[in-house]
Amino acid sequence: MICPVCKHDMLVVEYHNVELDYCNSCKGVWFDSGELELMLKSHGLEEAKLFLDGILNSAEAVSSEKKRDCPICRHKMKKTAIGEEPEVLIDMCHDEHGLWFDGGEVAQLMRHLSREHRPGHDAGEQVMSFLEEVFEAPERT
Numbered sequence: 001m002i003c004p005v006c007k008h009d010m011l012v013v014e015y016h017n018v019e020l021d022y023c024n025s026c027k028g029v030w031f032d033s034g035e036l037e038l039m040l041k042s043h044g045l046e047e048a049k050l051f052l053d054g055i056l057n058s059a060e061a062v063s064s065e066k067k068r069d070c071p072i073c074r075h076k077m078k079k080t081a082i083g084e085e086p087e088v089l090i091d092m093c094h095d096e097h098g099l100w101f102d103g104g105e106v107a108q109l110m111r112h113l114s115r116e117h118r119p120g121h122d123a124g125e126q127v128m129s130f131l132e133e134v135f136e137a138p139e140r141t
């Protein structure tokens with residue numbers, strides 16, 4: 001797949017049987033929605049699923065940021081804001097092909113999740129540590 005931002009080929013990063021597409025050039029990440037759901041299910045992350053449904057159903061954010069094309073269907077994706085102060089603007093395909101995070105947005109999302117969720121049992125932390133592992137992984141591939 002081609003990076004929607006800088007048009008470089010993306011690397012496929014596999015983690016626990018889930019494949020992500022990672023751009024080594026701009027550090028952006030594409031989460032295929034099917035893959036993401038599979039990953040959450042296999043980890044029993046119901047809370048995280050609700051979190052994602054919330055993202056999918058949220059309204060389009062007003063932003064000056066350039067619109068990205070979905071790497072699968074090539075249509076423009078919608079901007080969706082997650083959280084507050086600072087909000088994280090992600091790109092999402094209208095046909096639910098997946099989510100795009102610009103380089104740096106994943107780190108913001110991780111910080112957001114760590115504030116939103118209590119430490120201990122919860123799904124947010126598991127997602128967070130999953131993402132941390134994923135983003136330390138690309139150099140190995």
Ligand SMILES: [Zn+2]
Binds near residue numbers: 004006023028
């Ligand atoms: Zn890129």
Ligand SMILES: [Zn+2]
Binds near residue numbers: 073075094095096098
């Ligand atoms: Zn699409």
